[in-house]
Amino acid sequence: MHIQPKASHFINGKYVEDTDGTALPVIYPATGETIAHLHEATPAIIEQAITSAHRAQQQWAALSGTERGRVLRKAADIIRERNHDLSVLETYDTGKPLSETLVADATSGADALEYFGGLSGSLTGEHIQLGQDWVYTRREPLGLCVGIGAWNYPTQIACWKAAPALACGNAMIFKPSETTPLCALKIAEILIEAGLPAGVFNVIQGGGPVGAPLISDARVNKVSLTGSVPTGRKVYAAAAQDLKHVTMELGGKSPLIIFDDADLENAVGGAILANFYSSGQVCSNGTRVFVQKGIKDQFLKRLAKRLKNAVIGDPMDQATTFGPMANQAQLQITLDYIAKGKAEGARLIYGGGALDQPGFYIQPTVFADVNDDMVIAQDEIFGPVMAVLDFETEDEVITRANATDFGLSAGVFTQNLTRAHSVIAQMEAGSCFINSYNDAPVEAPFGGMKLSGVGRENSKEAINHYSQLKSVYVRMGDVEAPY
Numbered sequence: 309m310h311i312q313p314k315a316s317h318f319i320n321g322k323y324v325e326d327t328d329g330t331a332l333p334v335i336y337p338a339t340g341e342t343i344a345h346l347h348e349a350t351p352a353i354i355e356q357a358i359t360s361a362h363r364a365q366q367q368w369a370a371l372s373g374t375e376r377g378r379v380l381r382k383a384a385d386i387i388r389e390r391n392h393d394l395s396v397l398e399t400y401d402t403g404k405p406l407s408e409t410l411v412a413d414a415t416s417g418a419d420a421l422e423y424f425g426g427l428s429g430s431l432t433g434e435h436i437q438l439g440q441d442w443v444y445t446r447r448e449p450l451g452l453c454v455g456i457g458a459w460n461y462p463t464q465i466a467c468w469k470a471a472p473a474l475a476c477g478n479a480m481i482f483k484p485s486e487t488t489p490l491c492a493l494k495i496a497e498i499l500i501e502a503g504l505p506a507g508v509f510n511v512i513q514g515g516g517p518v519g520a521p522l523i524s525d526a527r528v529n530k531v532s533l534t535g536s537v538p539t540g541r542k543v544y545a546a547a548a549q550d551l552k553h554v555t556m557e558l559g560g561k562s563p564l565i566i567f568d569d570a571d572l573e574n575a576v577g578g579a580i581l582a583n584f585y586s587s588g589q590v591c592s593n594g595t596r597v598f599v600q601k602g603i604k605d606q607f608l609k610r611l612a613k614r615l616k617n618a619v620i621g622d623p624m625d626q627a628t629t630f631g632p633m634a635n636q637a638q639l640q641i642t643l644d645y646i647a648k649g650k651a652e653g654a655r656l657i658y659g660g661g662a663l664d665q666p667g668f669y670i671q672p673t674v675f676a677d678v679n680d681d682m683v684i685a686q687d688e689i690f691g692p693v694m695a696v697l698d699f700e701t702e703d704e705v706i707t708r709a710n711a712t713d714f715g716l717s718a719g720v721f722t723q724n725l726t727r728a729h730s731v732i733a734q735m736e737a738g739s740c741f742i743n744s745y746n747d748a749p750v751e752a753p754f755g756g757m758k759l760s761g762v763g764r765e766n767s768k769e770a771i772n773h774y775s776q777l778k779s780v781y782v783r784m785g786d787v788e789a790p791y
């Protein structure tokens with residue numbers, strides 16, 4: 309297993325290095341050790357990536373959808389064959405336990421490539437008869453797309469963006485998060501091995517200073533960002549200068565509503581999945597857990613008991629179910645929020661501190677008796693901190709659940725399915741769950757309302773965000789001009 313990649317960037321089908329770029333250490337979150345060194349893209353690297361992607365796009369778009377799809381499906385097969393190695397790499401990049409990465413990262417990326425590879429041969433326009441004249445539509449690619457990733461799901465994010473973009477005949481330059489630069493390079497390598505023409509998918513490294521010039525380049529037609537709301541505002545504003553297409557997958561502070569009549573074990577399990585998977589670093593997490601008063605005490609008791617079963621430790625040990633945070637900065641942000649929660653008077657019922665060992669480890673943490681106006685109930689923490697809030701009535705909880713500028717996800721646990729559908733229909737959120745939480749199959753649209761995003765990833769809907777329609781009017785008779 310080679311952790312140090314052959315070079316920092318992957319452009320025009322090859323690894324490329326430019327050591328003039330600022331050094332980017334890759335830190336293994338479980339130990340704090342530096343495991344690889346990469347370099348931020350220089351202006352020369354950025355130009356090389358844009359030139360090669362721009363050139364390769366037209367050749368790629370000229371293939372039939374079926375031919376493009378074959379490449380994507382082959383890449384999906386290779387990813388599945390190498391799932392173990394790719395999962396180990398994802399664990400090195402993020403610190404997430406192997407027990408998670410083996411089932412949720414490369415496999416999810418392969419699902420996206422397989423799904424969009426299957427769809428690409430069926431992308432068609434329409435024929436609209438208008439008397440003897442007619443209109444037909446052509447579904448055309450946007451051109452050159454830029455993908456910018458967050459650090460929590462580096463393989464999945466690269467594939468969720470690349471798969472629909474490439475299926476539609478676009479080229480892509482993907483810039484992973486500067487803290488998790490390794491996995492996207494492997495995806496680029498695999499796509500070439502699967503037959504993708506050189507230059508159609510490129511990876512360059514760096515932070516905001518590398519992302520910004522990509523967005524402002526006139527040859528770029530679309531930007532798809534996964535990141536925080538503040539970054540989303542900047543990227544959206546930069547893209548707006550040239551009215552470029554955007555997809556924005558941003559942050560959240562999602563509500564999970566548990567009614568008295570919920571199945572207790574399922575509700576507790578849902579709350580655990582909604583807060584502690586990937587050590588809480590999931591955008592759609594249901595971190596405001598509204599629990600109806602009648603079930604509250606039992607819920608907290610069972611939750612605390614089940615949390616004791618979390619196995620915190622070496623992420624490479626498959627028995628481990630809770631790994632470190634992805635980086636030191638995020639660990640500190642999370643600890644600061646825990647301190648705020650204590651200072652605000654929330655009742656700490658589980659966890660609450662960092663682990664005294666190397667690496668960025670923190671305990672899964674639960675606060676009860678949280679009020680709507682506490683900072684821990686309002687801000688996205690992006691760490692393993694659950695805020696439990698009490699409620700009494702359905703109307704009350706709907707109003708309080710929606711009282712946020714975010715709108716990524718929402719969940720409800722109840723055995724009354726009429727109520728479940730009615731409550732979910734009133735949630736101002738894009739990705740919702742009934743008696744479940746955080747399922748993200750490629751067949752389902754994924755994305756947020758309000759400040760949580762623009763556009764949708766996955767499902768047939770993503771095709772609309774990586775292609776544009778041209779309509780062509782065809783006159784069969786003579787042109788009748790007024791003069």
Ligand SMILES: NC(=O)c1ccc[n+]([C@@H]2O[C@H](COP(=O)([O-])OP(=O)(O)OC[C@H]3O[C@@H](n4cnc5c(N)ncnc54)[C@H](O)[C@@H]3O)[C@@H](O)[C@H]2O)c1
Nearest residue numbers: 457458459484485515516519520535536539557558559591
């Ligand atoms: N909705 C989703 O699908 C989803 C998924 C995962 C994470 N997220 C969100 O991502 C955030 C955590 O990730 P993060 O800390 O990496 O986010 P971030 O906003 O700090 O960075 C995201 C990406 O944007 C790049 N970037 C920063 N400034 C830029 C600029 N001016 N121009 C271009 N690119 C720029 C970064 O280098 C990084 O690659 C959380 O808010 C989380 O909710 C959302």
